Amino acid sequence: MSTVIKVENVSKVYELGKMGTGTLASDIQRAFARMTGKEDPLLRIGETYDEKAIHIALRDVSFDVTQGQVLGIIGKNGAGKSTLLKILSRVTAPTTGKVKMKGRLASLLEVGTGFHPELSGRENIFLNGAILGMTNKEVARKFDEIVEFSGVSKFIDTPVKRYSSGMYVRLAFAVAAHLEPEILIVDEVLAVGDADFQRKCLGKMKDVSSHGRTVLFVSHNMEAVKNLCQEVVLLEKGQVAEIGKPAAVINSYFKRNTQYNSQILFNEQEAPGNELVKLRRAELHIQQGEILDINHGFELQFEFDLENDYSEFSYSLNLFAITGEHIFNTVSPVVSAKRGRVVASCLVPADLMNSGDFTVSIMAVSQRSITLFYFQNVLNFEIFDNRENEKWFGNISGAVRPKLNWKLS
Amino acid sequence: MAALDSNREDWTQVIEPTEGLFKFNLRELWRYRDLILLFVRRDFIAVYKQTVLGPLWHFLQPLFTTAVYTLFISIVKVPTDEIPRILFILTGVVLWNYFSSCLIKTSNTFIGNASIFGKVYFPRLVIPISVIISNLMSFAIQCLLLIPFLIYYRQNIHPTIYILAIPFLILLLAMMGLGLGILVSSLTIKYRDLNYLIAFGVQLAMYATPVIYPLSLIPGRFKAIASLNPLSPIVEVFRCALLGKGTFSIETILYSTVFAFGILILGVLMFRRVENSFMDTV
Incomplete structure (x- = not known):
């Protein structure tokens, strides 16, 4: 290759x-x-x-892409993905270094670039095709195919400003999809558009790579990257942190970017709380593993300092999505507690939570009803998605995503 | 390994920091000729869509302008070298329109197209070149406007052999408009004030050019200063060609020619210098 x-x-x-x-x-x-x-x-x-005064968006980035490969590019926001794409698509020049390419490069990001509202669908197909680097001849040859694919043949001589937004996107995508570039950039298409659009994009990607052309796939959707790419580049702070097989690189991405086992310790002076109870330690501990995903259980551990003895002492724990949505409340058994250090831990089992960002608040309670103190947003953490052999890479909504007993016949 | 080595020279594109000031890729521009024509079409068609009078505006604008200036020079009695005032003004206005619209529209190249430029690559010069061509088309249409007046006043005018030089004059004008325009557009990326300057600068420049007065009107001691304006000979030769009167010499025409080439080269160089990285600044 x-x-x-x-x-x-x-x-x-x-x-x-x-x-x-x-x-x-x-x-x-x-x-x-x-x-x-x-x-x-x-x-x-x-x-x-x-x-x-300066910001180094990319620093000494080097990698090769072989023909017919689907290469994933991942990294946090600000890691340099967009800058890299801009350089590859020649929108901006690198400050130093070189990129060599064979063949025409096109991007599914450029859908609808240069569409003029006053011009008809037909005129815009030619204009947009030319902007994306096609000659008139090429567009003319594919014109019928494009119109068919877009499904707007009835309105092809109507100015596109009269189109519904759906028709507009379909027509724009149809032009981009018929470019037949040697190298295709697909940037975060899964974040925009509906299921239908997503399917079309992914279909196009597969189509392109199966014809021996190359795809660069940039996404935050690790499931899609894992399932579609043969190799993944991980960017971190403008540098290539890792290149390799998807599973390994994605795992390493998760490891680098999470506060799993995140532990907060407080000394006596700084400990949050009041004269009755103070929080000294809060920790999230992942069971059997390093990456907090939906298939791993985790333990929330807390240590408090009590200033008094209590005959009936308990905890009430609330888990919220970072968006504020209340996911669940769980109450501990009631015990008697002596003045001094008390320890509590609560196990959230595997295959219960949905993926997302969460925050934990915990309340110390006496006599089953009196709040000693409510510690809010004690821990923040992210639970990653993990899907094997799936064809759907979009969001799965819902507060929880439990694995339940199914009976099928 | 042998296959790999033989492939080494097959790169179709090499993206580098600066592609060298003097490496001007004409072949690439030629490959995008379809795009240039489509932009010309777009500019030409889109402007008058959903207007009542449509392309008639091409005539109305110079006609009204001419009417106002003709009235003005009739009142203050500006001598026009015995040329009918309407024809005198109309030739000047049509010619000046071409130059000023080329300059104003191309000077907006980077800022006006930032959204397209930010998404997809094509040679950036495609845009100003398409502007020059679409303006040329409206210029041609406006020239049709001259014909009825030329026929009506046929007794008072004496077209000369210089008519053959008109395409050359238009070329010089286009080169100056394009060169200055892309020079300004390259500078506006950093110094946005130039955009405001250009709007009234063009207006002022018209009064420094013999558009509504003949160059012969300028008294001797100011003539040297007036002849520094490279646009003057073009207007004067144009009038001489069609109407038979004009003040120019081989030297002044040569000066305009050299200026046109100079400004175009300077403009292209500046344009090339910023086109690869302007997205970082805009």
């Missing part, structure tokens, strides 16, 4: 502030370096340069 994209030591430096470098002197300095073909002086002295 030959290499179709070769990214070599690509860096991208953004200058912050609205006037670029800000001073005429450094403008001239840069211009001079550029004209004499030297490296950008600002990047080279990046260590000593005022870090506030």
Whole structure:
């Protein structure tokens, strides 16, 4: 298999502030370096340069993509994914480094670019096709196919401003889908559009890669990445953190980006609470594993300092989605407690929670009714999704996603 | 391994920081000729869609402008080298319209198209070139407007051999409009004030050009300053070609030509310098 994209030591430096470098002197300095073909002086002295004034979006990124491969690109927001895509699609130039490519590159992100509302569907197909790099001949050859695919043949001579938004997107997508690029960029399509649109995009991706063309797939949807890609690049703070098989890289992405086992310790002075009870430790502990996903149970552990003895002492724990939605409340058994350190832990079993971001609040209660103190948002954590052999990569909604006993016949 | 090595030179695209100031990719521009024509079509059609008078606006604008200026120079009695005032003004206005609309529209290239440029690559010069061409079409239409007046006043005018030079004049005008326009558009990325400057700058420049007065009107000691304006000879030759009177010389025409080439080259260089990275600044 030959290499179709070769990214070599690509860096991208953004200058912050609205006037670029800000001073005429450094403008001239840069211009001079550029004209004499030297490296950008600002990047080279990046260590000593005022870090506030520049932002390094990509730093020495290198990787190869072989023909026919579906390569996933993952990373947190701000890791440099978009910048990398911008460079690959030639919207902006790298500050240093090189990208070599074989063949035409197109992006499903560019759906509808340059559509003019006053022009008819027919005129826009030609215009949009040309913007995406097709010649008139190519568009004309595929015209009927495009119209058919879009399903707007009845309105093809109507200005697109009269289209419904659905028709508009379908027509735009139809043009992009018939580009037949050697390299296709699919950026976060699963986040927008309905199930139908998602299916079309994924269908197009499979179609493209099965014809020996290459796909770059950028997504936050790890399930889709895991199931569609052969190789994954993990970007972190503008650098390639890892390249490899999807499962391994995604696991490492989760590990790098979570506060699993997150532990909060408080000393005596800083401990939250009141004169009756103080929180000294809160911890989330994952059972059998390192990654908190829906298939793993986890234990919430707490330590408190009590200032008095209580004959009837208990806890009430609330779990909220980060959006504020109350997922559940659970109450501990009632015990008698002595002054001093008390420990409580609560096990949330595997296959109960849905994926998402959550926060835990816990209340210390005496006499089954008197609130000693309510500790709010003690722990925050994210539960990742984990799906094997699935064909649906969209969101599964619902507060919980329990594994229940099914009987099928 | 041998296969790999033989593949090494097959790259169809190499993306680099700066593609060299003087590496101007004409072949790539040629590959996008369809896009240029489609943009011309779009600009031309879309402007008058959903207007009552449609393409008639191409005539109305210069006609009204001419009427106002003609009235003005009739009142203050500006001599027009014995050319009928309406024809004198109309030739100037039509020519000036072409230059000013080229300049104003191309000077907005980067900022006005940032949303497209931010999503997809095509040679950025496609946009200003398509503007020049679509303006050329409206210029041609406006020139039709001259014909009835030329026929009506046929006794008072004396077309000269310079008529053959008109395409060359238009080319020079287009080069200046394009060159200045893309130069300004490259600079507006950093210095946004230029956008405001250009709007009234063009207006002022018209009064520095013999559009509503003949160059011959300018007294001797100001002539040197007036001849610094590279647009003047073009207007004067154009009038001489169609109407028979104009003040110019080989030197002034040569000066305009050199200026047109110079400004176009400078504009393209500046444009090339910023087109790869302007998205970071806009």
